[in-house]
Amino acid sequence: MSFNALGLSEALLKAISKKGYTSPSPIQQKAIPPILEGKDVLASAQTGTGKTAGFTLPLLHILSENSQERRRAIRALILTPTRELAAQVYANVKEYSEFLDLRSTVIFGGVNQKPQVATIRQGVDVLVATPGRLLDLQNQGLLSLKHVEILVLDEADRMLDMGFLRDIERIMKLMPTKRQNLMFSATFSKDIRKLANGILNHPVRVEATPENTTVEAISQKVYRVAKGLKTDLIIKLISDDNWKQVLVFTRTKHGANKLCKKMVSAGITAAAIHGNKSQGARTKALAGFKSGSVRVLVATDIAARGLDIPLLPHVINFELPNISEDYVHRIGRTGRAGASGQAISLVSADETTFLRDIEKLVGMKIPVEIVEGFEPDPNASTVPIKPGQNRSQRPRNNNKSSSSNRKRDNSKKRPSRQTTRTSSDRRH
Structure with a gap:
């Protein structure tokens, strides 16, 4: 199969060709058609399977085909768990939208917010963001999500692992209830299915590889x-x-x-x-x-x-x-x-x-x-x-315990999937 068969615009096919791609990956073949049809999608795909293009290409197609006459507003929001992933997703958005009249930007914590705010004020169609910085700027009245048409949760399982559930719930309330939702996750765990049930509307479920399998190579x-x-x-x-x-x-x-x-x-x-x-x-x-x-x-x-x-x-x-x-x-x-x-x-x-x-x-x-x-x-x-315990705090096989083993362990545990996230991603 070629990208031409997926129904993408000429401008997107030109950008794809410029990057040297000719054939879509399995996740792209499965995810792009239902997204173009406007359906919600729950996709399971490991990093490295081409999943970013799997949602970026149809998202850009939809936005460009349904251009708005009003002043540019955030029409698509892509949420990612980490700064590095946000930057990489944004780079993909920029590359694929090269021949489209669409503007995009990325925001995340750990850096000065002023340049990010300045770009948003000029008007953007696609916003790539980490949850903490997004809520920081929204709470300051520096951005609005009232016109979001498409929401993407990328690496949703990692967002739950990192304790972003409450932030995600808060962000949901800031957007129109009528919108298209896309969720990409490495696994379809119980927590992911629960999150999907609360966000997605009759989603099409697609998988690039069997759940939790490793790459054969x-x-x-x-x-x-x-x-x-x-x-x-x-x-x-x-x-x-x-x-x-x-x-x-x-x-x-x-x-x-x-x-x-x-x-x-x-x-x-x-x-x-x-x-x-x-x-x-x-x-x-x-x-x-x-x-x-x-x-x-x-x-x-x-x-x-x-x-x-x-x-x-x-x-x-x-x-x-x-x-x-x-x-x-x-x-x-x-x-x-x-x-x-x-x-x-x-x-x-x-x-x-x-x-x-x-x-x-x-x-x-x-x-x-x-x-x-x-x-x-x-x-x-x-x-x-x-977590946080050193070797001297553990008993050896001869059952002799160190006195330090009796000390109270005040180390931090790995955050649970229900942990509230309040900072602007500064720890990650």
Whole structure:
């Protein structure tokens, strides 16, 4: 099938051709026709399947075919969970609307709002936004959503994970009840279905791949290793094989910074990307990684969600995520657009439960290797470490407990899907 068969305008086909695309991806083939028909759509698609064009192209077609004579107002709102994803979606909107008389902009927290406000005041048709900054500007009376015709929730599952549910509910009340709604999510979880039931009107449900499956082109491997030897092992793997572009995941911001410093000390160019980094630092790190001046990008899950890094060859889980679905999101950064990729996980004793849950989710036993000199500790506890807890706070297998294990754990837990979000995305 070619893009010509989907019913898109000549201006959009010209923009698509300019980007070098000839055939739509499966999610584009399935999502674009019902969207063009004005139907609500609930789509399941992993990052890297072409989902952004799956909603951007028909959205732009609809807006251009139904131009308004009134002063430009926000007619389409695309909500994303992170700044990086918002910037990338906006870049796609700009590219595909090059030959259309439509204006667009992006707003997110962590940067000065004045330039964003100035652009909105000039009039925009399409607004890409993160929930926090959107509500900040709306509360200040600096934008209106009264004329929104199309709403897109991109990576809706991650928005729930990050605690944006209340913000989404507030945003819903600011728009006309009569509008077209599009929801894209990596999974059709119970919470996503519940959210969809409250927003979508008789939606068409489409899926690019079976729910929660991993890309076949990705080679997965586990290295069993003692927790204290993980840093030395990851440096050895990257150095010995001379890997040039590696995305590494850690659970915490502190862990990302610490690992990044160790790599730099070992002569490996590396940069960290997480919520405590300024937007300028994050943009610079990502640009360096894409250009090749930075070999290793160390990231937390939230900061890395939605990153568009073409032909990324290697993803390493320095620590396994305690949410199994996050493993699928992480390794989905590689093996994209038909290219092969490698996903490696460094697994210590306390991550055994996480590994078992991940294998159950992906439906396969991941091959295990042990590198000589980096063997796992046979006496280490297999009790999963809690968020914010260090090794001394966990009992070992001999049932001897450290006195610190009795101390009250005041660490923050991963936000639940019901957590209220009030800040303007500054943490992400």
